[in-house]
Every structure is written in C-alpha cells, then in structure tokens.
Amino acid sequence: xxxxxxxxxxxxxxxxxxxxxxxxxxxxxxxxxxxxxxxxxxxxxxxxxxxxxxxxxxxxxxxxxxxxxxxxxxxxxxxxxxxxxxxxxxxxxxxxxxxxxxxxxxxxxxxxxxxxxxxxxxxxxxxxxxxxxxxxxxx
Amino acid sequence: xxxxxxxxxxxxxxxxxxxxxxxxxxxxxxxxxxxxxxxxxxxxxxxxxxxxxxxxxxxxxxxxxxxxxxxxxxxxxxxxxxxxxxxxxxxxxxxxxxxxxxxxxxxxxxxxxxxxxxxxxxxxxxxxxxxxxxxxxxx
Numbered sequence: 001x002x003x004x005x006x007x008x009x010x011x012x013x014x015x016x017x018x019x020x021x022x023x024x025x026x027x028x029x030x031x032x033x034x035x036x037x038x039x040x041x042x043x044x045x046x047x048x049x050x051x052x053x054x055x056x057x058x059x060x061x062x063x064x065x066x067x068x069x070x071x072x073x074x075x076x077x078x079x080x081x082x083x084x085x086x087x088x089x090x091x092x093x094x095x096x097x098x099x100x101x102x103x104x105x106x107x108x109x110x111x112x113x114x115x116x117x118x119x120x121x122x123x124x125x126x127x128x129x130x131x132x133x134x135x136x137x138x139x
Numbered sequence: 140x141x142x143x144x145x146x147x148x149x150x151x152x153x154x155x156x157x158x159x160x161x162x163x164x165x166x167x168x169x170x171x172x173x174x175x176x177x178x179x180x181x182x183x184x185x186x187x188x189x190x191x192x193x194x195x196x197x198x199x200x201x202x203x204x205x206x207x208x209x210x211x212x213x214x215x216x217x218x219x220x221x222x223x224x225x226x227x228x229x230x231x232x233x234x235x236x237x238x239x240x241x242x243x244x245x246x247x248x249x250x251x252x253x254x255x256x257x258x259x260x261x262x263x264x265x266x267x268x269x270x271x272x273x274x275x276x277x278x
Contacts, residue, residue: 016162
C-alpha cells in the first residue's frame with residue numbers, strides 16, 4: 001500500500017478534539033472527511049484508482065464514493081477522461097474544486113470555533129485514562 | 140423501549156450538515172455525542188440503567204460508557220448512590236455537570252461557526268441524489 005499523502009486530514013485534531021463534518025443529500029452523504037480526502041487525492045494522482053490506492057481503499061469503494069458525490073451536487077465533482085479501462089485518468093471539475101475548497105474552509109472554521117470552548121474542557125481532561133478497576137461492577 | 144428524551148441531540152443538524160465532536164483521552168473517547176446524551180439521560184432518569192433504557196442501550200453498554208468517562212477526567216463524572224443492585228441510583232457529579240455543559244457549549248459554537256461556510260456549499264447541493272445509472276461503470 002502506498003503512503004497516505006501528507007495533505008490528508010480525515011478528521012482534524014485540535015488538541016484532544018476530533019471534529020467530523022458530514023454534508024447530507026437526502027439520506028446519502030454528499031461529502032465528509034473521507035470523500036474530501038478522495039477528491040484531494042484524485043486531484044493529486046490524476047486517476048480514481050491511483051487515488052484509492054493512495055488512501056488504502058479498494059477500486060470499487062473509491063468508485064462508489066465518486067458515484068455518490070457525482071449524484072449529490074448540482075453537477076458532477078469528478079470527471080473521467082476519454083478512453084477505456086481502469087488506467088484512464090480523472091480530474092476534479094470546477095465545481096469539484098469549489099466544493100473541496102468550501103469543505104476545507106468549513107473544517108477550518110470549525111477548528112477555530114472549537115478552540116475557546118475546548119480550553120475549559122481540556123483543563124479537566126486527563127492525558128490518559130486511569131486504569132479500569134471493575135468496568136462491569138457498581139464501583 | 141422508552142421514548143428518547145426530547146433534549147437528546149446526538150449529532151446536531153444544521154441544514155444539511157452533521158457535526159460530530161469527540162474528545163480524546165489518550166486513545167479512548169472521553170466524550171462525544173453518545174456519552175453526552177447518556178450523561179443528560181442519567182441526570183434526567185436518576186440511574187444508569189434507566190438512562191440506558193431511555194436511549195435504547197444495554198445495561199452493560201451504558202455501564203462501560205460511564206466507566207470510560209469516569210476514568211478520563213480529573214474526577215468521575217457520574218456517581219452511584221449507596222445500596223446494591225441494578226436499581227440503585229446515579230447522578231452527575233459537579234464535574235459531570237460542568238463537562239456536559241461545556242460539551243453542549245462546544246456543540247453550539249460549532250453550529251454557529253458552520254452557518255456561513257455551509258451556505259456556499261448548500262447552494263450547490265441537491266435536495267436528494269440523482270439516480271445512479273451505473274455505479275460500477277466508468278460513466
């Protein structure tokens with residue numbers, strides 16, 4: 001498996017906090033951390049199969065995620081190039097780039113907004129959990 | 140199964156957006172939407188088993204979640220009353236109430252911060268996905 005690209009940021013960590021943003025289209029997930037990473041990888045790798053490999057994802061799964069994204073927005077986010085077979089290329093459409101940028105901006109905004117409310121919580125948080133003494137008992 | 144309390148808000152929905160905030164203590168989840176709901180239900184129901192039932196959760200699972208929370212913070216968040224058996228009561232400690240309030244404040248802050256960046260994305264989002272024509276093909 002190829003190394004994960006360094007730009008990947010599936011769930012942004014802010015101190016001890018993970019924030020996950022998912023955008024729904026009806027009952028399907030139009031975009032979330034995994035799909036955003038896939039869009040980014042497609043832009044970098046130039047094909048859906050290479051992008052999937054870079055993220056440790058099967059070809060079938062990356063195609064299904066792209067299919068969902070392409071059905072949830074006003075226009076498709078990913079365009080496949082002419083030609084046949086798995087080796088052919090793919091790229092983001094203008095809307096694909098716009099949606100990816102918008103999602104990263106949303107993540108940045110969430111990270112910024114969490115800083116202050118997290119402080120008070122983090123002050124009471126242990127760096128690691130105490131040992132469980134009797135998890136099923138009444139203690 | 141008892142109805143879910145109306146104050147429950149596992150993943151706040153803002154338009155088409157779900158935002159999930161999880162606080163980590165080492166590699167364990169010290170707090171997230173499910174644990175926050177459990178704290179709230181314990182405060183309402185006065186016992187861990189009743190709180191679990193109200194959320195459709197097994198007794199074992201609610202106890203394990205409480206155990207994790209009680210090990211991740213400077214002091215326990217939930218205190219069980221004297222007495223024996225499953226029927227005995229439980230309540231939030233002062234720190235439990237403080238952490239629950241802090242978490243709801245964090246969620247509110249995230250919801251507010253998402254409003255503006257979500258607008259641009261939502262304008263391009265379909266209300267429901269288009270039908271899949273050939274999810275495994277190259278179309």
